[in-house]
Amino acid sequence: MKLNNLDMDLLHSIAELRGIPKGAVNIRRDGEAVIRQSSPNILISSTLGDKPGLLVEIKPGTRNETVHVPVILTKPGFQDKVYNTFIVGEDADATIIAGCGIHNEGHGHSQHDGIHEIIVRRGGKLKYIEKHYGEGNGKGKNVLNPTTIITVEKDASAELEMVQIKGVDDTIRKTVAHVHEKANLKIVERLLTQGVQRAESDIEIIIEGNGGAAQVLSRAVAQENSFQIFRAALIGKTSCLGHVECDAILMDKARIKSIPELMAEDAEAVLTHEAAIGKIAGEQLIKLMTLGLTEKEAVDAILEGFLR
Amino acid sequence: MLKLENIWMQIASDNGEDKEILRGINLQFEQGKLYAITGPNGGGKTSLAKVIMGIYQPSQGKIYLNGEDISDLSITERAHRGIAYAFQAPPRFKGLTIKDVLGIAAPQAEPLQQRKYLRDVGLCPEDYLDRDLGPGLSGGEIKRIEMAQLLLRDNSLAIFDEPEAGVDLWTIQKLITLLVSSYKNNPDKTAIIITHNEKILPICDEIIVIEEGVVAGRGSSSEIWHLIKDEIECKVRNQCQGEMIYEIK
Numbered sequence: 001m002k003l004n005n006l007d008m009d010l011l012h013s014i015a016e017l018r019g020i021p022k023g024a025v026n027i028r029r030d031g032e033a034v035i036r037q038s039s040p041n042i043l044i045s046s047t048l049g050d051k052p053g054l055l056v057e058i059k060p061g062t063r064n065e066t067v068h069v070p071v072i073l074t075k076p077g078f079q080d081k082v083y084n085t086f087i088v089g090e091d092a093d094a095t096i097i098a099g100c101g102i103h104n105e106g107h108g109h110s111q112h113d114g115i116h117e118i119i120v121r122r123g124g125k126l127k128y129i130e131k132h133y134g135e136g137n138g139k140g141k142n143v144l145n146p147t148t149i150i151t152v153e154k155d156a157s158a159e160l161e162m163v164q165i166k167g168v169d170d171t172i173r174k175t176v177a178h179v180h181e182k183a184n185l186k187i188v189e190r191l192l193t194q195g196v197q198r199a200e201s202d203i204e205i206i207i208e209g210n211g212g213a214a215q216v217l218s219r220a221v222a223q224e225n226s227f228q229i230f231r232a233a234l235i236g237k238t239s240c241l242g243h244v245e246c247d248a249i250l251m252d253k254a255r256i257k258s259i260p261e262l263m264a265e266d267a268e269a270v271l272t273h274e275a276a277i278g279k280i281a282g283e284q285l286i287k288l289m290t291l292g293l294t295e296k297e298a299v300d301a302i303l304e305g306f307l308r
Numbered sequence: 309m310l311k312l313e314n315i316w317m318q319i320a321s322d323n324g325e326d327k328e329i330l331r332g333i334n335l336q337f338e339q340g341k342l343y344a345i346t347g348p349n350g351g352g353k354t355s356l357a358k359v360i361m362g363i364y365q366p367s368q369g370k371i372y373l374n375g376e377d378i379s380d381l382s383i384t385e386r387a388h389r390g391i392a393y394a395f396q397a398p399p400r401f402k403g404l405t406i407k408d409v410l411g412i413a414a415p416q417a418e419p420l421q422q423r424k425y426l427r428d429v430g431l432c433p434e435d436y437l438d439r440d441l442g443p444g445l446s447g448g449e450i451k452r453i454e455m456a457q458l459l460l461r462d463n464s465l466a467i468f469d470e471p472e473a474g475v476d477l478w479t480i481q482k483l484i485t486l487l488v489s490s491y492k493n494n495p496d497k498t499a500i501i502i503t504h505n506e507k508i509l510p511i512c513d514e515i516i517v518i519e520e521g522v523v524a525g526r527g528s529s530s531e532i533w534h535l536i537k538d539e540i541e542c543k544v545r546n547q548c549q550g551e552m553i554y555e556i557k
């Protein structure tokens with residue numbers, strides 16, 4: 001099945017694709033896999049039953065390989081739900097590029113609920129990138145509700161980069177992570193909301209193994225009348241390190257609620273959080289204006305950098 | 309040429325009453341010269357610089373640049389006319405890299421030029437270009453990057469607000485060399501340096517002393533340097549957190 005220009009534009013927005021990438025790839029459009037190919041080290045297969053989706057297996061010892069699994073919705077009012085499982089084998093080093101783009105020209109809501117379970121086996125290393133984007137002139141909402149459940153086994157590491165670019169009217173993002181002995185997890189989340197959009201992000205990280213470490217860096221920009229809720233709970237059950245950082249820029253009449261939560265169950269657990277919500281500092285704008293930008297250009301430059 | 313004509317500026321003080329920060333400043337700055345503005349803390353030096361850049365609005369007076377009245381121009385418009393200002397305490401940005409900000413300062417500059425000016429201020433481009441201009445940098449590093457932005461930017465009037473503050477002694481000498489090579493006897497450029505530094509003051513063609521919002525003294529460095537040394541006694545006031553206090557006798 002061919003991909004049209006609209007499909008390719010969406011794929012470019014969420015996965016920077018200009019064509020079908022080499023290597024392992026699965027492109028899902030309106031509930032169907034339109035392109036699927038495995039590679040010698042990354043196998044993609046379907047899971048059936050009451051939780052249909054993909055099983056992506058990255059073989060142990062795989063080095064520097066990437067798998068693309070983007071989803072696009074172009075049928076107005078289409079509702080999609082998928083359960084994907086990713087297994088990064090022992091000592092493998094791989095990148096997963098997921099993400100979802102919606103183009104909605106209709107009156108009904110287009111919605112994608114992606115439930116991803118990720119297991120990074122011992123010594124494995126994963127970079128996971130998930131970008132969300134919505135567009136279209138329809139009155140129907142673009143709704144994206146991603147759930148990510150990740151287990152980082154002993155000596156493994158994972159970095160999750162989760163970005164909401166723009167155009168998503170409603171989102172409830174849930175992330176649950178289990179971090180084992182000497183494992184390392186970093187979650188970077190960047191959200192932009194505009195108009196009357198609403199975004200809710202709920203992250204829970206349980207550090208279960210000695211020497212485990214986890215870090216959450218959240219950057220949020222809420223404009224116009226939008227609303228965001230950010231909750232990050234960090235639970236240290238052992239001698240471990242954990243840090244949550246939430247920075248948010250608030251503009252117009254938008255609102256942001258940030259709820260960091262730390263729970264230490266071991267005297268050797270070191271858990272910290274910091275949160276800052278506020279408008280763009282006037283001195284930052286003035287500084288960029290002294291370099292020749294207009295006030296609007298200065299705002300755009302600051303937001304672009306902040307959300308990059 | 310920059311001409312300040314009868315510049316007055318007020319701010320609301322802590323007790324709610326208006327306080328005169330600048331009181332009838334008349335000054336002229338010629339191209340090809342390096343000027344120092346010095347004087348006691350709170351005397352109005354930074355306020356004057358910000359009035360020139362358009363950050364503060366004077367309550368009275370006119371500013372002319374090369375004969376054009378720029379009093380009503382915005383900060384951006386003044387920047388486009390070649391005025392540049394290096395902040396005393398530059399703001400930090402989360403997410404904007406040093407390369408980003410150098411790119412904003414001089415969009416036409418080649419990457420090689422960015423690297424050159426970072427090296428000139430004593431920073432290794434490989435280590436710094438991709439770093440955030442954020443809280444991870446020291447005050448001295450931020451000041452040097454601020455200076456690199458101004459040097460990279462094509463400006464005809466550059467104002468440096470205490471470029472030496474927070475910068476180590478070795479780097480100050482480097483900065484002095486840069487200031488001299490970039491501005492001294494350059495017929496297209498003027499530099500105004502707000503400074504208390506005894507090494508920077510003598511390199512300037514003219515020194516202007518601002519105190520309590522007025523020009524308290526002015527002369528060529530040869531005329532006024534000995535005067536400053538003799539007449540301006542630099543004291544460290546006892547138990548005053550090391551703040552330098554100048555007193556005009």
